[in-house]
Amino acid sequence: MHAFAALLDTLIATPEARKPGVEQMILDTFQRRKAVLALDMSGFTLTVRRDGILAYLCQIRRMHKITRPLVLAHHGEVVKNEADNLLAVFDDVADAVAAALAMVNAAVVEGQAPLLAFSVGIDVGEILLLEQVDCFGDAVNLAYKLGEDIARPGEVLVTQRVREQLTDTAGLGFQSIQVSISGMDVTTFAVTPAP
Template structure:
């Protein structure tokens, strides 16, 4: 029985190409181009982080917070999909999503926060759901819609997890440059993280 061919943008194929790069150092540039061709996409990245993980876990235990994460996913996923996006992966209290456009990512982010605010009206205070969101735009590597890599992925994650406060939507410089074409109102700011200065924009 013949071996099944590897799916072009699969994790297995990526690992094969990376191993080839180690085995054939002289071909690094050629293999790099092949990886970028097979896995590369220009997309909007939305990184969502739930606020209050440590506080809620200490008060109510990890199972209670897992329930809140589950509820967050049930709210966020259909919003992402309705805006031509996909939830690529969920890690702890974070969601990483890809969308076709920055406009769609911003629309989805605003709708998610709006739905959370509505849900919070009927939830007890210690079970209320809050999100911090970072949005990037640019070239990324999409591994079978199960993992993603790239500078804008890292920047959006930093903004969503480390910089944004609850209910804030922050944009990378690349995402803001696209959003500005639609006349969206943003406020520029910067922050120092690990010795690096990160410039970003907050939706207002």
């Protein structure tokens, strides 16, 4: 993170005519094309109020223990866990979708009360990736918006870009949903295993 921050400081201090060169250096160093998965746990306020913060921290710990192995099993990388969120990246959108569906399913069948409920958003695109620290970009923003604000508990939402890149959709069902994100109309798809 320090190297990235130093490059941003350099960009800020660079005269306008030389900014494109510094910008390109940052892009060459950190830009990657990735599928971005943002997961949010549902029920924070209710659980804390009803059961206390330790009960919710235990749920967050359970979420980490469920999701991290599933990200790795689907060839992904956990970028970070922050509060009740998980941010992960994948080279292949199919792996991201498979991981998301496995996470939602694992939360339901884990069997410990109270059950966990995950909401997941996935987008794909060029991002700035600081491995195991953070990532930035349009795909990150859309994945977070879908996972935190729009997806219902137990729902996996993907963008049109993800849907278009899924080459093998056998075994998957898609329901188109129009949403507004920051004033933009966005077509998303709720993904489910086909019956």
